[in-house]
Amino acid sequence: MPAYKAPLRDMRFLLNEVFDYPAHYAQLPNGKDADPDTVGAILEECAKLAEEVLSPLNLSGDEEGCKLENGEVRTPKGFKEAYEQYASGGWQGLSHPTEFGGQGMPMSLGLVKSEMIGTANWSFSMYPGLSLGCMNTLMQYATPEHKAIYMPPLTEGRWSGTMCLTEPHCGTDLGQLKTKAEPRGDGSYSVSGTKIFISAGEHDLTENIVHIVLARLPDAPPGTRGISLFIVPKIIPNADGSLGARNGVVCSALEHKMGIKASATCVLNFENAQGWMIGEANKGLEAMFTFMNTARIGTAIQGICHAELSFQGALAYAKERRSMRALSGKKEPDKVADAIIYHADVRRMLLTQKAIAEGGRAMIYYAAQLADHMTNGIVEGDQKKYKYWDDKLGFFTPILKGFLTELGLEAANQGIQVFGGHGYIKEHGMEQIARDARIATLYEGTTGVQALDLLGRKVLIMTRGKAVREFTAVIAKFSVDNMRNPRMRRYATVLAKYAAEWNLLTMRLMLTARKDRDSVSAASHHFLMYSGYVMMAYFWALQAAIASEKIGNGGSEKPEFYKAKLATARFYFDHLLPRAKGHASSMVKPSKTLTKLPIESFVFD
Template identity: 70%
Template sequence: MPTYKAPLRDIRFLMNEVFDYPKHYQALSNGTAADPETVDMILEGAAEFCENILSPLYQSGDEEGCHFHEGEVTTPKGYKEAYDQLVQGGWQGLSYPEQYGGQNLPQSLNLIKSEMMGTANWPFQMYPGLSIGCMNTIMQYGTEQQKDTYMPKLVTGEWSGTMCLTEPQCGTDLGQVKTKAEPCEDGSYRISGTKIFISAGEHDLTENIVHIVLARLPNAPQGTKGISLFIVPKFLANDDASIGERNAVTCGSIEHKMGIRASATAVLNFDNATGYLIGEPNKGLHAMFTFMNTARIGTAIQGIAHAELSFQGALPYAKERLSMRALSGKKEPDKVADPIIYHADVRRMLLTQKAVAEGGRAMIYYAAQISDKMQDALQRGDQATFKEYDDQLGFYTPILKGFLTELGYESANLGMQVFGGHGYIKEWGMEQIVRDARIATLYEGTTGVQALDLIGRKVILSSRGKVIREYTAEILKFCSNQARNKYMRRFAWDLTKLCAQWNTLTLRIMLMARKDRDVVSSSSMDFLMFSGYVMMAYFWAQQAAIASEKIGLNQGPESIEFYKAKLKVADFYFERLLPRTQGHAESMLNPSRSMTALKAEHFSFDY
């Protein structure tokens, strides 16, 4: 069973050396309290909680799963006690205003804490994790009364939150939502309908659950333009924000899933439940995107979390398992065989995991800084700056969610592969990581949905390729600055060629789409993966630049080895993983006809 150890050295490297978080925090209106000493205390405290409390529950929670009985859900043994410790530690309110009981620290600290929690025990992390989007939505679109009613208990973690979008007949296509909202004379609404796949929709961890629900008002326009957003609590709140009577929201069942079995995925029935409009009528989908983008970045973390945990499980095994002799000669002659870590193919798997976990972590931490700047602009009422950073994060989101979860799943499989046949046995804990990782490419928008969002909405419709030109200009500026660094010349040259190719590919797809509209869809997956590999290469190059600089300064022996390892993993990424871009480039430029020529009625398994 993998035992989680928080990678604090790598986390601090990114925060303090690559992205200069101390300077970043000083520039934020809510960053003064995030001084280095406070940040270090938070990192240490989160690591201790994750290693000692959450990690031991990971495998046992999967074995037991959640229990459903007459509409009530009981989480696995130890979950309630662990959640109570989360509340007592004030972990849920790190990044929320003090007036609601929070600590008013930047959002990025909450995200970094979430990465540690998610790596230690992803199913547990989903319970407090879903509340984050709920709180963000209420903070941005709720009335003052709604904030005063719900935020204090959500911030402490005494109450939790969900997002209720999916229905039996629709998932991604929310224009098909049928849940109804009938207005009442007192200003509330009666919500009726069924929602499915609701993560943390019912459980025994908190005294109340606040559901954020998409529904239709009477005579609302058809499609996505006629959807409104509502707050529908499990228990109604009294005027003093205490628990009132039970609302007409019931859990019909929980799903029996391939993985994340300790996370309750509920079917919720709303039977004239009392709800409260949040935001403007018929503009619920716009407000819900606040929630969805939060959730998508949170799911991107799952990609690096499973890569990291699987690596931490596979590495000790690779150092201990004896099998054959290394092709280059005996490495440990006093033993009957060499440990498998000396075999190049095993190193390929381990290095892929490490490259994905550390490269993906860098991508996430940079996006977290954008999120901080967004929130800062919002608090200052600077809508223009907020829009600028929101657009930046909008470009990153589908790449982070789609690309990192795909590579996270690959990495989880590689960790199982390192164990050989033992990896297929439950007791080792590696197959659980694979099962848990599988959902990441599906929920919060499948990889295909993220790919269409990237190339269709973000690259073609919204910017006509401008977003790629601007991003590659940033990379090229970095490459120019590294031209005289001998360690960096190879990285800079490869990135320069890829930037030119990225722009050319974008232009060619836009031109092809004039005559072949389906090419946007047929090329989207390859475009997403190409974009992800180039983006990760840029962040590995940034890490390599810092590492090479530190090596030149002759740091202490322990630090020198850390920095040398960074350069070696960067070499591996550029030599072994980055060449995958060329297969994606060739594939995406092919016409759509090979995908569209076969008529739907001719798809058959019975000839």
């Protein structure tokens, strides 16, 4: 397993040079303390934790996995100690309000942290990650009494949390869910049912686990309009916050998974477990979806985590492994053969990984600023503000989640490929990265769900194309601004064409969708991937523009970093962006290509 080294130079480039986070934080009510020095110190400390404590447990965690014995889950060796360091360092509450013991930093810093923690050890990061989802939900919907009990230990990391949605027969289609909640008459409820795929559903890292559970009241209407939200703690806290009785929720099995083996994926049986409703009756699904955009960006990060880690591993190997000679002649004549990094095709693979990791990171850092405003809307109880920024963010979420996790998986597979046969061997850790990365396109809404959310909901229904028009206007303006810069003209020209095409394609799909509703599903995947490639192209051009400016100024002591940005942008435009052409062509093909074949004609004996 490659030893993780946090890409701090790239992170600082994005924070300070590309997206001007200092100015962004200065305007946020909770950004005063996030001055550049503090942010710098947080990055350094987080990198240390990730590199020194979490990264060394990544391979061993996969090998050992989690064990279930008598309803108790044992996490792999070293996880408990690592989690204690994580919690005692105050990392869990980094972006949560000070009134609950958090550090009150903006949400975006939490995302930066998540990347480092997640790249070092994605399985580990699932435990605090799920807790964040639970905390966010409580923060918005719980009563002050419940917040007082639950938020401080969760923020401190002394307790952890989960999100219990999926049941054996339904995941995406939550309208089918069956878990019941019956009033006990004392204001609490008896929750009964089976939930599956519950990450961090049971483990030995914290003294209590707070489940946020979707269930139906006895008189609830069927479907999605009859789902309510409940707090169901593993151990019922007393009014003073101390631990009381064990609740009726039991982990009956751990899933055997392809990867993220150190993350406990639990089947949870709720048997008359005591729970408390939060939010309004029958509006649980809406409540659950409040932080959906944030949660999905948390998963989008997985794409860049695995691209980055696999890149670091492949790069080290490509410099070290010697095979054949470069076609243009010996590069290391005194060696038995040239290092494989001298082969253009190996560089193509490495640059693919690098372009995905850094291009994706830029997309995340951009969206993270929107998430800051959105989160503040919630914290401040300003519904209008929340809605405004959540809508803005909502356009980026499915693209980031769907596109970046697909590309993250590709990058992880390229890392194996650079290793050749050795990539298939467990000891090197490269295959684990691909197995760990494989979950990212499945959970938090599959790529297909993201694609439909993007094209069907965000673009066609909610904004009638406006979301695309707005973002392509940003691209178009960038193109105009950069057309006269000789270093940038190439990118400006290409981007201008794609911005226009993206709009045209959107319009064409809108028109088709009026007559043919299946066309939305038929086009959605290609539209998602197309959007991702064009959006990433913009963020690469943006990075190139800044880099080119820095080089042009001559003021940079170390132009190599900026030159590498230019080279990677060039690579992206030459080798990855052209894939958008195929998607552009396929998305406008008739839906009947997909729908026409009768079900019984897919195979013949």
